[in-house]
Amino acid sequence: MEAARNEARFNNAKYDAAWAIRFRPEPEAARTRPGAHHVRYAARHLVIDEGDAARAVYEVLDGGVILFKLLPDGRRQIIELLGVGDVFGLAVGPVADVAAEALTPVRLAVFEPAAVDADPALRDRLFARLRAQMCALHDHALLLGRKSAQERVATYLMRLVPGRGGLACIGAAPGNAEVRIELRMSRQEIADYLGLTIETVSRTFSALRRANLISYRKQDEVVVPNLCRLCRLTGAH
Amino acid sequence: MEAARNEARFNNAKYDAAWAIRFRPEPEAARTRPGAHHVRYAARHLVIDEGDAARAVYEVLDGGVILFKLLPDGRRQIIELLGVGDVFGLAVGPVADVAAEALTPVRLAVFEPAAVDADPALRDRLFARLRAQMCALHDHALLLGRKSAQERVATYLMRLVPGRGGLACIGAAPGNAEVRIELRMSRQEIADYLGLTIETVSRTFSALRRANLISYRKQDEVVVPNLCRLCRLTGAH
DNA sequence: AGAGCTATTTGATGCGGGTCAATCCGAAAT
DNA sequence: ATTTCGGATTGACCCGCATCAAATAGCTCT
Structure with a gap:
């Protein structure tokens, strides 16, 4: 398997x-x-x-x-x-x-x-x-231990926002700015990091894209049009 | 060998x-x-x-x-x-x-x-x-991230075996000796530690008892008749 | 011993995410 | 372009665990 x-x-x-x-x-x-x-x-x-x-x-x-x-x-x-x-x-x-x-x-x-x-x-x-x-x-x-698949993926993306320590929606910089994120990991690696399966990670990315919370051409270069909206899905705030 | x-x-x-x-x-x-x-x-x-x-x-x-x-x-x-x-x-x-x-x-x-x-x-x-x-x-x-409910509970119990570092089934002392474990945590605390719900923890304990892998009178004093058998459920070996 | 708690156990049911299985897509080679 | 091949996506289905609900067991205080 x-x-x-x-x-x-x-x-x-x-x-x-x-x-x-x-x-x-x-x-x-x-x-x-x-x-x-x-x-x-x-x-x-x-x-x-x-x-x-x-x-x-x-x-x-x-x-x-x-x-x-x-x-x-x-x-x-x-x-x-x-x-x-x-x-x-x-x-x-x-x-x-x-x-x-x-x-x-x-x-x-x-x-x-x-x-x-x-x-x-x-x-x-x-x-x-x-x-x-x-x-x-x-x-x-x-x-x-406690987050849903969507919360995990959202948290993961927020952590990768360049130059911020996982709390990008907070602090001085505009939370509604557009941000580009390089994942640098395959879906399998993301899954293994988040305690999910590759299919669930893929589905969650697709759902986020459908909801216009993220977009991407290459599958490891994600664009987040509005950090605040994504941050709200992390479960942490 | x-x-x-x-x-x-x-x-x-x-x-x-x-x-x-x-x-x-x-x-x-x-x-x-x-x-x-x-x-x-x-x-x-x-x-x-x-x-x-x-x-x-x-x-x-x-x-x-x-x-x-x-x-x-x-x-x-x-x-x-x-x-x-x-x-x-x-x-x-x-x-x-x-x-x-x-x-x-x-x-x-x-x-x-x-x-x-x-x-x-x-x-x-x-x-x-x-x-x-x-x-x-x-x-x-x-x-x-990766263990099932049963594996989590078994791992938890093995970690609490007094005097051993989580690998109690191995080493000089007989793995088939009977061992008494004091949990000193409520079911809710165990659940919050293992990333499960209180009901799942309770059910898992009951299942282990039914399978004669553990027994207990007070619900925070567990007796393990055979460490080796329990250890095999941890997923780690 | 009995009343009134709270914690635990057990039962019934549903859903999120795992599993299995097809496609789809993009990069590299021809 | 066309083929190829591995990764990603999507779909269908299922199962483990969560959720909701009720019964039971331990406690403390009279």
């Missing part, structure tokens, strides 16, 4: 190629972390597999990363969506508790455990970031 | 760290935190309300605490179950992102923001704990 689908996806080289083309790298932000290794991976590269020995802590310098967990029968849940500045690889104990995969071409800073132990300033930075990611996880638990 | 696999799982420390020994009413552990203010609250006391100014970081010294979020229409999701050693109050901005309520009578250590800023050792301790809680959240996201 879904397991088979995932399996097929993982082993398909053409898919990787298509993906790499589709998600062009962001204009090199040229960030660096003194004293850390830097590495680059192509989109879809599996950086950490669940159960791997925990050999390093990573910080995202460019691009996007997803953390996910699998059940033995193939069900997948994408746990976190990471962007620039986010960190991962911080399991407790010697084993990774989640898998990490590049969503786009990425550049990562790699910190060895010894370096983390030796550098209090680094720990503080990781700590601060972890607090932020923890809040995002809290929000996501609310979404997964 | 089977034994070897079990052994491997047993050594997977993430679960131990994340869930071990949470949640026992420990006869007054008499822990203290030098330099911190200590407070006591009765069960049900609201320690932090969502939206409060973030005035302190807390560590649980005794008892249990729940973190939860509400939607405007009243839907509630319990985000984390905290036990001895866990920390909360670590929002990013100046405002609490979740509410915190005493599940049992609790004793808490209170750290002022200034104290946290001034004490690197404290930050390190908070950091370490946050990593553990983060792993627990990852697990819970998987549960909320």
